[in-house]
Amino acid sequence: MPLPSQPTDARRPRAMVIDGSWRALGPGLEPLSGPGGAPLTRTVKLILLPLVVRPALHPELAADFLTPERAAQLDALIWESGARLLATAQWFTLLKRARRALGVVAGNPQDLYFQRCFELAAEHGVPAADAGALARAVVEDVADSDGGRTVEALKQHLADDTQHARIEVELAFAWESRRAATTSGTAAVFARATEVLEACGGPDGPRKSPDYGGMVEAGDGELLGRAMWAGTGGVWARAELPAHLGLTERRLPPRPQVGRGASTATLPAPLDRTLFERLFVVLQSSARREELPTVPELVRREVGRSCAPLGLYDESLRVAVVLGGRLAVGLDPLGTGESAPGRTSAHRAVNSRWRREASVLRARRMTVSPRPDPDGGVLDALAQDLRTPWTAYMRRLWVRLHGRDVRDAPLADAAAAWAVLDGVARSVMMDHRARVRSALRALSTPTAPPPAVPEAAESRSA
Incomplete structure (x- = not known):
């Protein structure tokens, strides 16, 4: 049920209202939640704010601190979307399963699939028994939409020894200049x-x-x-x-060096990273990779930028x-x-x-x-x-x-x-x-x- 109205006129942080409303929805939201039960940062950023709260339509809910009346309004919006959010969590689990089966590793699954899962929940509700084929199609569609702007494409681009040596020379020249x-x-x-x-x-x-x-x-x-x-x-x-x-x-x-590999677990400090590591982070965190330059152009620009x-x-x-x-x-x-x-x-x-x-x-x-x-x-x-x-x-x-x-x-x-x-x-x-x-x-x-x-x-x- 929605959270009870607050007995005070004090303003409350919007983040706190969202957290309480989310927890009140009960179990089933674990795929979209952190270990403590709060919504993940990306859940708030990609689902709750743009698709549920919609501050563009409700500018009174855009403030960081809300009056009790506005907090109750925000709570009601989240409560009304509870069934759709539960279905979203189930679709996300299904898409991650399809992703693993297809061997897709590029990109952050939350960035890539959160909003698509909300759309699936709006259109289909909870996944049906035959939803696996649809999940697979969605994962393949997202993978195809990147236009080759993937970590694997970056790795292949820099794997050629001649290409690698040429970029090293360009880096040395840019650094000395x-x-x-x-x-x-x-x-x-x-x-x-x-x-x-x-x-x-x-x-x-x-x-x-x-x-x-x-x-x-x-x-x-x-x-x-x-x-x-x-x-x-x-x-x-x-x-x-x-x-x-x-x-x-x-x-x-x-x-900077060119580099040939990267790992999120061992990334060095920003200005110590290789070109590969810098672009690895960009490609991994991009929800809309189709808006990025192509991999060769990314590398060319990063030489000067680094x-x-x-x-x-x-x-x-x-x-x-x-x-x-x-x-x-x-x-x-x-x-x-x-x-x-x-x-x-x-x-x-x-x-x-x-x-x-x-x-x-x-x-x-x-x-x-x-x-x-x-x-x-x-x-x-x-x-x-x-x-x-x-x-x-x-x-x-x-x-x-x-x-x-x-x-x-x-x-x-x-x-x-x-x-x-x-x-x-x-x-x-x-x-x-x-x-x-x-x-x-x-x-x-x-x-x-x-x-x-x-x-x-x-x-x-x-």
């Missing part, structure tokens, strides 16, 4: 970034910020990228942090890295550095959200507790992630911006940039929450298998 590295002007860059972030974090969303356009026009992102090549420290006003903030494991970003400042072509995306770095070095989930200078409204918005997390509150207690971690270090390692949050944040931000760069999707203004920056912060926070829950479940069940990373698709290698 870089503009001279410099560190001058970074102080002005970060001053402008601070102004943009101060305009972004208010309760009403980003205010108009002329500094964002000025940063793009001035090439502030390119300047930071070239400063990174110089290996100068202290550019973030914190001497212990390198300019690359964990985007590479090296002191300086290395010259040797460009910050590993990106578009200057608005480079500026987003600058803004993200400025935000990242001020992330403080544990609340240990409130007196640190230079905090902006964006920092206050993100940090306050993190500090309300139960997993963060537990990590904070662990940080100040003199007692050893009773679990042998699992939870302490998770707490350590909160002491150095910038690495996870910057890596996820770079991957998201790289995907936009491949698709020629710049960030038009400060509002668009903030949507990405804030979205990455939420994603990192939700991932950490899920990892803590998985660890606690494993500790409470001695025979349970090691906790898996939530939201991870089937492990892939090529």
